[in-house]
Amino acid sequence: MEALDDRELGEVSGAGVGFFLDDFFYDQGSASAQVSGLKDSQGNALTIDLERAYIKGDGSQRGALDTPAQVGTPLHPFTLKVVSGAAAPTLPSGTQALQLTTPTWDDPLNDTHQYGLWSFYQGCLYGEAGCTDPTLAQGAIDTELGGLETTRDALLARYQSVGFLTLKSGIDQDMLVVEQRRAQVATETADVQGAYGTMETRYAAAPAWDGLYRKPAFGEKYGCGNVCLTSAARAYNTSVDSYQTQLDELAAAQKALGEAWSAERDGYSLNQRATDYDEFSSLCGVPTAESPTCVVGRIQKTKDNRTSVVLVATTLQNGGTRFKGLDVGVEATFSLPSTAYSVDGNGNIIKGATTTRSDFFSINLEGFTLNGAYLHLWGDSAGLQGEASLQMYADKLVIGGCRNCTDANRAVAKNLYFDINLGQASLQPLSFSVLSDGELRLSLPSVTWSNHQAFYQQVPKSNISIGNLNLGGVDLGSQVVRGMRVDYLEMRTVNLPR
Amino acid sequence: MRSTSLGLALLFMAWPVLAELRPLAEDELQGISGQAGLSISASLNFAANPAQTRCPGGCGTRVAIQPANSSGFIVLDNIQGAFSFEGLSFDIVTIDSGYDGDGAAFNASAMRLGLTDASFNNARVTLAGSNSATSGGAGFQQTDLLTYQANGDVRLQGNLYIFAAP
Numbered sequence: 001m002e003a004l005d006d007r008e009l010g011e012v013s014g015a016g017v018g019f020f021l022d023d024f025f026y027d028q029g030s031a032s033a034q035v036s037g038l039k040d041s042q043g044n045a046l047t048i049d050l051e052r053a054y055i056k057g058d059g060s061q062r063g064a065l066d067t068p069a070q071v072g073t074p075l076h077p078f079t080l081k082v083v084s085g086a087a088a089p090t091l092p093s094g095t096q097a098l099q100l101t102t103p104t105w106d107d108p109l110n111d112t113h114q115y116g117l118w119s120f121y122q123g124c125l126y127g128e129a130g131c132t133d134p135t136l137a138q139g140a141i142d143t144e145l146g147g148l149e150t151t152r153d154a155l156l157a158r159y160q161s162v163g164f165l166t167l168k169s170g171i172d173q174d175m176l177v178v179e180q181r182r183a184q185v186a187t188e189t190a191d192v193q194g195a196y197g198t199m200e201t202r203y204a205a206a207p208a209w210d211g212l213y214r215k216p217a218f219g220e221k222y223g224c225g226n227v228c229l230t231s232a233a234r235a236y237n238t239s240v241d242s243y244q245t246q247l248d249e250l251a252a253a254q255k256a257l258g259e260a261w262s263a264e265r266d267g268y269s270l271n272q273r274a275t276d277y278d279e280f281s282s283l284c285g286v287p288t289a290e291s292p293t294c295v296v297g298r299i300q301k302t303k304d305n306r307t308s309v310v311l312v313a314t315t316l317q318n319g320g321t322r323f324k325g326l327d328v329g330v331e332a333t334f335s336l337p338s339t340a341y342s343v344d345g346n347g348n349i350i351k352g353a354t355t356t357r358s359d360f361f362s363i364n365l366e367g368f369t370l371n372g373a374y375l376h377l378w379g380d381s382a383g384l385q386g387e388a389s390l391q392m393y394a395d396k397l398v399i400g401g402c403r404n405c406t407d408a409n410r411a412v413a414k415n416l417y418f419d420i421n422l423g424q425a426s427l428q429p430l431s432f433s434v435l436s437d438g439e440l441r442l443s444l445p446s447v448t449w450s451n452h453q454a455f456y457q458q459v460p461k462s463n464i465s466i467g468n469l470n471l472g473g474v475d476l477g478s479q480v481v482r483g484m485r486v487d488y489l490e491m492r493t494v495n496l497p498r
Numbered sequence: 499m500r501s502t503s504l505g506l507a508l509l510f511m512a513w514p515v516l517a518e519l520r521p522l523a524e525d526e527l528q529g530i531s532g533q534a535g536l537s538i539s540a541s542l543n544f545a546a547n548p549a550q551t552r553c554p555g556g557c558g559t560r561v562a563i564q565p566a567n568s569s570g571f572i573v574l575d576n577i578q579g580a581f582s583f584e585g586l587s588f589d590i591v592t593i594d595s596g597y598d599g600d601g602a603a604f605n606a607s608a609m610r611l612g613l614t615d616a617s618f619n620n621a622r623v624t625l626a627g628s629n630s631a632t633s634g635g636a637g638f639q640q641t642d643l644l645t646y647q648a649n650g651d652v653r654l655q656g657n658l659y660i661f662a663a664p
Contacts, residue, residue: 018663024613024656031618031650037642068656073597074604079663379566434570438628438639493627495641 016081020072028053044337052331058324058367072103090425097378102370108311109322112372112391116417118312120465125414134316141306155280162266163290174263174270181257188250195243202236329364360403367395383433387423408473415467421460439493446488461485535589541582562631573628579621587612608661618648
C-alpha cells in the first residue's frame with residue numbers, strides 16, 4: 001500500500017466512493033423501540049411500538065434465521081459521486097449534482113426493469129410449487145399481444161375499403177355538426193337556468209291568494225291562468241310557461257346532439273367511427289396513410305416488452321440465477337385514540353368515551369432488491385433540488401393485521417415491481433425546503449404551457465405491477481398501474497393542533 | 499428509522515476515533531499495511547441539559563441542517579441516551595477473489611468496516627423542522643415530526659467495504 005499525499009489526493013477529484021455490504025444482517029434483537037410524537041387531527045398522541053425489525057438475506061424465513069445478506073459486489077457497488085454532463089443527461093447544463101446509485105446490472109435477471117416486467121407476466125413466484133416453467137410469462141404476453149393484434153386486424157378490415165385518412169376527415173366533418181349542436185345544448189341549458197331563476201324570483205313575490213285561488217306549489221300554476229287578479233300571479237304563471245318552453249327546447253337540442261353522434265358514413269355511426277379511430281391510434285399510433293403501419297403505439301410497446309420477457313425466460317431456462325435480495329420486516333403495535341359511537345333509542349348517534357386502541361401491524365418483504373435506482377441532489381437559487389428513480393422489486397410482500405395467524409389471513413403480493421420516478425432535473429425538479437416557520441415543504445412544480453410538450457415527452461412516468469395479489473386466501477390476480485405522472489405536487493407539514 | 503439513528507450515532511463516534519489516529523505519522527501509517535486492523539469499542543453518552551426547560555427533564559444534543567436557500571432548518575433534536583458497541587473493526591484489505599468472479603476482476607484494496615452488535619440505553623432523537631438553528635428564545639418555532647426511542651441490544655453483523663469508484 002502506498003500512501004497518497006495531499007497533491008495526489010487532490011487529483012482524484014471527480015472519482016467517487018463505492019461501497020457494498022457483505023455477510024450482513026441486522027436484527028432488533030431484545031431491544032425495544034418506539035416512534036412517538038405523531039398526532040391525529042384532534043391532537044391526540046399516536047405511538048408505534050416496533051416489536052421486531054430485521055434486515056437479513058433472502059431465505060431467512062421472515063427473519064427467523066440469521067441468513068447473511070450480500071448487498072452489492074465489488075464490481076456492482078453503491079456509488080456516491082459528483083456528476084454532470086453525460087453522466088446525468090437530465091441535469092440543466094452547467095449543474096453538478098451529487099449522485100447516489102444502487103448496485104446496477106445490465107444482465108436480464110438482475111436488471112430490475114426486465115426482471116420486473118417478466119415477473120408481472122409470470123404471475124406466480126418462480127421456484128414455488130407449480131411455478132417452475134419460466135415461459136409462463138411468455139405465454140401470457142403472447143396472449144395479450146394476440147388480443148391487441150386481433151382488435152387491430154378487425155379495425156383494419158372494417159375500414160380497409162374506406163382508408164384511415166378518409167375515415168379521419170369524415171369524422172372531422174361530422175364533428176363540426178356535433179360541435180354546433182353541443183354549443184346549442186349549452187345555450188339552451190343557460191336559457192333553462194335563466195328561466196328557472198326568473199320563476200323562483202316571481203314565485204317569491206307571488207301572493208298567498210289570488211281571489212279564490214291559493215298559491216300553488218313551486219313549478220305549478222295558479223288556477224286562474226291568464227286572468228288572475230294580481231299582476232304578480234299573472235307574471236309567475238307566465239314564467240312557468242317560459243320555463244316549460246325552455247325545457248322543451250333543451251330536450252330538442254339534446255336529441256339533435258344525439259342524432260349528430262349517430263350520423264352514418266361508410267355504414268358506421270360517428271360514435272363508432274370515432275371510438276374505432278381512437279382505439280386504432282392507441283394501438284398503432286396516429287395513422288399517416290390510408291393503409292397505416294403499426295410501428296408505434298401499444299402493440300409495438302408490447303412487442304418490445306415481449307423481447308425482454310423472452311430474454312429473461314430463456315436465461316432462467318438455461319440455468320441463470322438472480323443475485324439474491326434481502327428479507328426485510330417490521331412488526332409494530334399502533335396505539336391510537338379511538339372513540340366509540342352508538343345509536344340511542346331515537347336513532348341519534350351518540351359520541352361515547354375515547355379510549356386507546358392497540359392495533360398490530362406487520363410488513364414483510366422477501367427477496368427485496370433496489371438494483372438500478374439513483375438519486376441526484378443539487379442546490380440552486382430555488383433551494384435543494386433532486387430527481388430520483390426507485391427500482392424496487394420484491395418476490396413477496398406480506399402485510400398482516402393479526403399477530404397469530406397464517407398468510408391465509410394476510411395480504412400477500414407476489415412479484416412486486418415499483419418503478420417510481422420522481423422529478424426530472426430540467427423540467428420538474430423535486431424541491432425540498434424548510435420554510436421560515438420551520439415547516440417542511442416538498443414540491444414538484446406544475447407543467448406550464450411553455451414546457452408542456454417537452455414535459456409530457458421527457459418527464460418519466462411511474463409504474464407499479466403485482467404478479468398476483470392474494471387477500472385472505474383469495475387470489476385476485478395481477479394488478480398493474482402504468483403511466484402515472486405527477487403534474488403537480490405540494491406537500492408541507494402542519495403543526496397540530498392548529 | 500433505526501438505521502438512520504444508528505448511522506448518525508456512527509457518525510458521531512467517528513470523531514473521537516480519528517482524534518486517536520492523528521498522532522500517527524504518515525510513515526507509521528504506511529507501516530501498518532498488512533497488519534491486523536483496528537478494533538474499536540466505544541460508549542457514547544448524550545446527556546440532557548436541565549437548564550433547557552423546553553423539553554421535559556432538559557434537552558439533549560441538537561443538530562440543525564439548513565438545506566440550500568431554505569429559510570428554515572431541519573433538525574435532529576433532543577438527542578439523548580447512550581449508544582455503545584464493542585469490537586468494531588477497521589482495516590484495509592485486498593479483494594481479489596470471490597463474489598462470482600467479481601473479486602478477481604476487481605483486484606484492488608478496500609477499506610473494511612466490520613460491524614458489530616450495538617446497544618442503546620434510552621437513546622432518543624426527535625426529527626423536526628424549525629425556524630432557528632438554536633433552540634428557545636423569542637419567536638422560536640418548531641414542528642416536531644416524530645420521536646424515535648430505542649433501548650436494549652440490537653444484533654448487527656457484516657462487513658462494509660468502501661473504496662474509490664471511477
